[in-house]
Amino acid sequence: MALRLFNTLSRSVEDFIPLDPAGRAVGMYCCGPTVYDYGHIGNFRTFVFADLVRRYLDFRGYAVTHVMNITDVEDKIIARVRQTGLSLREYTGKYEQAFLEDLDLLFCRRPTHLPRATEHIEGIIDLIGKLLARGLAYVAGDGSVYFSISKYRGAGCCYGQLVNLNFDEMRVGERVKEDEYAKEAVADFALWKRRVPEDGAVFWPSPWGEGRPGWHIECSAMSIRLLGPSFDLHLGGEDLVFPHHEDEIAQSEGAGVQAPGKRFVKHWMHGAHLLVEGKKMSKSLGNFFTLRDLLGKGWSGREIRRVLLSSHYRETFNFSTEGLQSARASLARLDECLGKLRDLAAGNAGEPEEGVVREFIEALDDDLNIAAAWGVVFGWVKELNRQLAEGTLTPAKAGAALAAWGRIDSVLGLGGGGGTEAPPELVALLADRQAARKAKDFKRSDALRDQIKAAGWVIEDTPSGPKLKKA
RNA sequence: GGCGGGGUAGCCAAGUGGUAAGGCACGGCUCUGCAAAAGCUGCAUUCGUCGGUUCGAUUCCGACCCUCGCCUCCA
Numbered sequence: 001m002a003l004r005l006f007n008t009l010s011r012s013v014e015d016f017i018p019l020d021p022a023g024r025a026v027g028m029y030c031c032g033p034t035v036y037d038y039g040h041i042g043n044f045r046t047f048v049f050a051d052l053v054r055r056y057l058d059f060r061g062y063a064v065t066h067v068m069n070i071t072d073v074e075d076k077i078i079a080r081v082r083q084t085g086l087s088l089r090e091y092t093g094k095y096e097q098a099f100l101e102d103l104d105l106l107f108c109r110r111p112t113h114l115p116r117a118t119e120h121i122e123g124i125i126d127l128i129g130k131l132l133a134r135g136l137a138y139v140a141g142d143g144s145v146y147f148s149i150s151k152y153r154g155a156g157c158c159y160g161q162l163v164n165l166n167f168d169e170m171r172v173g174e175r176v177k178e179d180e181y182a183k184e185a186v187a188d189f190a191l192w193k194r195r196v197p198e199d200g201a202v203f204w205p206s207p208w209g210e211g212r213p214g215w216h217i218e219c220s221a222m223s224i225r226l227l228g229p230s231f232d233l234h235l236g237g238e239d240l241v242f243p244h245h246e247d248e249i250a251q252s253e254g255a256g257v258q259a260p261g262k263r264f265v266k267h268w269m270h271g272a273h274l275l276v277e278g279k280k281m282s283k284s285l286g287n288f289f290t291l292r293d294l295l296g297k298g299w300s301g302r303e304i305r306r307v308l309l310s311s312h313y314r315e316t317f318n319f320s321t322e323g324l325q326s327a328r329a330s331l332a333r334l335d336e337c338l339g340k341l342r343d344l345a346a347g348n349a350g351e352p353e354e355g356v357v358r359e360f361i362e363a364l365d366d367d368l369n370i371a372a373a374w375g376v377v378f379g380w381v382k383e384l385n386r387q388l389a390e391g392t393l394t395p396a397k398a399g400a401a402l403a404a405w406g407r408i409d410s411v412l413g414l415g416g417g418g419g420t421e422a423p424p425e426l427v428a429l430l431a432d433r434q435a436a437r438k439a440k441d442f443k444r445s446d447a448l449r450d451q452i453k454a455a456g457w458v459i460e461d462t463p464s465g466p467k468l469k470k471a
Numbered sequence: 472g473g474c475g476g477g478g479u480a481g482c483c484a485a486g487u488g489g490u491a492a493g494g495c496a497c498g499g500c501u502c503u504g505c506a507a508a509a510g511c512u513g514c515a516u517u518c519g520u521c522g523g524u525u526c527g528a529u530u531c532c533g534a535c536c537c538u539c540g541c542c543u544c545c546a
Contacts, residue, residue: 011475014533031546032546033546034544034545038546039546042545042546043545043546044546045546046546047546049523049546050546059505062540074544075544076544102479142472147491161540161543163474163475164473164474164475165473165474165542166473166474168473169472169474170541215544236546237545237546238475238541238546239477239539239540239541239544239545239546240545240546241475242474242541242542243543244545245522245539263472266474269507271546272476272540272545272546273539273540273546274546275539275540278525278538278539279539280539280545281546282539282545282546283543283544283545284544287497307510310483310484310494311483311484311485312484312485314476315476315484316476316539317484319485320483321481321484322482322483322496323483323495325495325496326483326494326495326496327494327495328495329494329495329496330493330494330495333494336487336508337507340509363485368488369485371483371484371485371486371492371494372485372486372493374485374493374494375484375485375486375492375493375494376492376493376496377493378492378493379492379493382493382511385509385510386510386511386512388508388510389501389509389511398495406492437504442504442505445504446505449506449507453507458507458508459507459508460507460508460509461502461503461506461507461508461509462502462508463502464491464493467508469508469509
């Protein structure tokens with residue numbers, strides 16, 4: 001049984017076999033955020049997807065080097081810097097910090113490296129130099145450097161590995177930017193953008209004059225630098241397939257830095273978009289939520305993570321309040337079961353129960369079929385609840401179940417969901433209520449129950465006595 | 472126009488050439504002084520439409536309808 005993943009290059013599900021001859025080390029790159037504003041949760045769907053891949057590879061015993069770039073120089077950033085009067089670093093620092101906080105709130109493991117584009121200018125210039133030296137790039141009349149797709153194709157390379165391209169039928173360059181009129185062909189893309197007055201202080205020297213990197217080149221330069229010229233996995237949102245990832249391949253393979261016969265990236269994976277009422281969530285449509293918006297409405301990062309992980313990564317789905325509500329209720333069901341297991345196990349730790357972990361692996365090995373994995377988890381919860389209700393679950397079995405959950409949760413990243421301890425004054429009220437009930441003074445006991453309810457807690461009367469739960 | 476995804480119960484969502492996981496919601500039940508909470512349980516003769524292949528199709532093939540995305544900054 002092996003891990004199988006969809007590869008955009010072949011448009012099919014393939015066995016995942018690392019480049020590492022030992023089969024252990026895995027290099028994984030995920031296109032990260034452009035830090036010009038707060039990310040919305042559509043963006044975070046992709047990052048949570050990347051976190052799932054990373055956690056599952058960790059779980060399966062691979063030694064993963066996970067790289068995520070921080071794009072901290074780009075048109076929108078420059079515009080904001082000009083508006084605010086802040087320095088580039090001051091401006092992007094704020095949003096970079098917010099991004100990292102959001103990752104934490106969504107229980108994403110921190111990537112191994114989080115390189116900033118502005119700290120890899122040297123590598124970028126070096127890569128552009130290689131492309132110019134090989135005749136695949138040219139300095140245009142406007143002083144910018146462009147990548148030539150026709151030269152690249154002329155050299156026997158394939159432009160159009162990730163998508164079927166037919167330039168005659170495509171609407172390439174339908175809306176050509178005014179500042180890019182100097183390109184030889186509309187499909188050519190910028191490697192280095194010549195400095196313009198609006199850039200203010202945002203520019204770097206280069207052999208071709210002052211300017212800044214084009215959009216795609218940073219990912220090539222940083223991934224090659226940190227993971228080598230050929231690595232295993234490259235992820236991103238599906239909108240990046242073309243042109244961003246196609247251009248990354250062209251630049252990276254065009255530079256001729258790979259060993260003979262080796263590709264830049266072995267395995268490309270793309271996450272589908274999050275929708276809102278059937279439309280792609282995006283800044284331009286204005287139909288987006290930031291994590292902060294949702295936290296402000298009382299949803300937790302954990303609940304949002306549960307929603308973002310609710311369906312297969314290659315399927316779009318609608319993000320909605322109903323979805324959040326459903327996630328909250330299902331997590332409560334899970335937590336309830338785990339809480340009962342803890343009470344029963346009473347510290348009994350054991351070897352993880354095998355069956356559920358095996359089924360969980362079978363589901364995720366199949367191109368990360370997370371929906372099937374949830375089916376395994378909740379089918380298991382149902383069976384445990386049945387045994388708990390019948391009283392047939394032993395403390396040892398409860399301990400084994402908890403150990404199994406520990407394994408599973410190292411991938412799902414939802415936490416144990418341990419309940420909060422009730423404040424002592426409420427515990428005292430609860431004791432008073434019990435006394436009143438015993439004395440059959442139900443008027444008083446109901447009043448105490450209302451009082452506890454008003455404080456935001458509910459009483460759960462169980463066969464083994466009352467418990468307090470946060471409402 | 473080119474290319475690529477989707478259409479499965481009220482909602483979300485797996486899946487298989489042999490008759491439909493799971494979650495939410497809803498109904499019933501258990502527990503309870505009454506409740507609440509929790510648990511159990513029930514809930515698609517049917518998988519966009521129409522044809523075809525087959526002993527048998529939701530699953531394979533064809534046509535059609537609807538819908539989303541990429542081709543422009545974009546997760």
